[in-house]
Amino acid sequence: MDNKDIALYPYISEASRYVESLDFSLDRLITSRAFDSARIRGKERVLQSIAGEITKPSMSNSDEQKILLELLSYPFSRILVSCMDDPFLTRRYALAEAVSSYRSLKAQDFSFFEDFAQDFDIEFQFHDSSFRVHFTDYIKLASSLKAIEWKLVNRKMVRGNVDISKEEFARLLQEGIKHRIESNLPVSVPPEVCEACESYLVEIRTALEERKSNFGDSEFESIESDLFPPCVTHAIANTQAGVNLAHSMRFAMTSFLLSIGMTVDDIMNLFTASPDFDIEKARYQIEHIAGSSGTHYKPPSCSTMQTYGNCYAPDEMCKKINHPLNYYRRKLWFKSRDAKKETQKETPDVIAEQTQQK
Template structure:
């Protein structure tokens, strides 16, 4: 494969071997002026991942090709030094999405060769790919659209028939999985951590801001006692170790994100569930939070009723059509009551001050008479 191609797909085995054959030491990659552009591109690569899209422009000449190729191992060092599982997933997803943008325009022969690097043995005939159902399940398992369910596919002789676009999408998942599983990098040398430290601090700071804003609406401090009955019921079940139906788990998670809870806080809520899987749960929460670029909002009350998730309906429920509307109304009512109470307290204080003033005048009057 040409070096330019390898630069666009730096995580495949051939690209790794090519970089190894260049004989560039880690010290040179970090310190040599010759690789300053590669380091700059590596930093840019990671920062673009923060925004959800790594941009890959046409490469002009050997120098740009080399810088793009070497930017990947440097970017990996930065991600490893950040040492945050959520950020690692975001980075892997961004790399995979950028890859998909190129794969969908590649030839079928290239896609077949690319798939082999991930252990996927597929065929191409009559404008369709076919792959073994075990590979299909492995890489489609995290895709939520019902069309990816095995029950919605034709299975013949152990193989699934898919379009070129779909095959490229599954290869995207293969890339994401490979990059995710390549972390953490064991035993990063102290000199590497020291060199990366200024960049890592900036990346962490930006990511912390993003994590706080994932899907959050400004309702102020989260007040669980004001949640609608359906969400309160789901929370009670989760904290009691009861498994939720998928539809209710989605509704509760999207609601909690929308009112301002963080990904980590929600993950901690689920850790008492009997079937708790930290990695899988974290991925699902991030997905709903918008890690893939699409922030999911909680379903409306009609949808909650359709799935049997409208539980404990009260008088206020009859006046609203969405769980977030219920919470917003409760927050509004509570704030108004607080304002009234504060107004009464202020009025009482003023009355007390007036009485004190009158009392002083009376005392002074009595003194004047004596």
């Protein structure tokens, strides 16, 4: 892997070793005027993650200054995120870095993935212009992807290996990248270092509060995808399978997910597999539905869904409700009721056991 590549993917082991070989101190990175550009770029990475996607500059191996700037900006951006110590920002930053990597990974040659996947302890084989990944690695990476087409039972498996396309492999690696970055944040940063970074943190803090103000509180305490109505489940499955949804169905799915408390970032993550995915356009549309224009849009009723041909495989519950949100409310209520019943069944046994012990 050349220097240009390790600058594009600064969280890999080879990038860390390269930065360590430069033999510079944390104090120099924080205070030296020689690293002003690296600090500004580090702040820009965090601000871009709040606003949307982290954009990477075009580079060649001869662009030594650009390569150095990208490599040094990454540890500084991690320092800034750690000083903020905000879970929302941490998740957003990790996702933005991962999505940016996904977009560049899709354009890489097959041979590039050999070193890259090895850094994540993932073994694979080339077969007929596609990848074969061992099912244990597949499960590890796909576990956070909820659409049914990512379920192992819906995949072709040959001798313990799962066949996937290059784009699907890049999508799975996106999950691995996000997990690596998020699980290693926040890092332990001395208070005096955070104080020295305050001039950078002011702008980040302001941007973060503005972004948070665009989201209203949801009535739902949790997001449970197994309780979604069939129409939404089908739409999500198609989205993650790379199928372009009709505009009316995109609106219905997005407004439903926002209403139950899913963030713009989470929904953006669902749309990354769409063939016509445009991150700026998608973010604008999702945030518009979320209420950035002053109007928070609610999902359409079941009758409207039927009118537009978006009602899919209605079940028995669908016959008793008139709105997708009511479907989700009822399913949550039944799940809560059943959980209480199970608790009540166990309680007498626990009391009897405690009485016998006394």
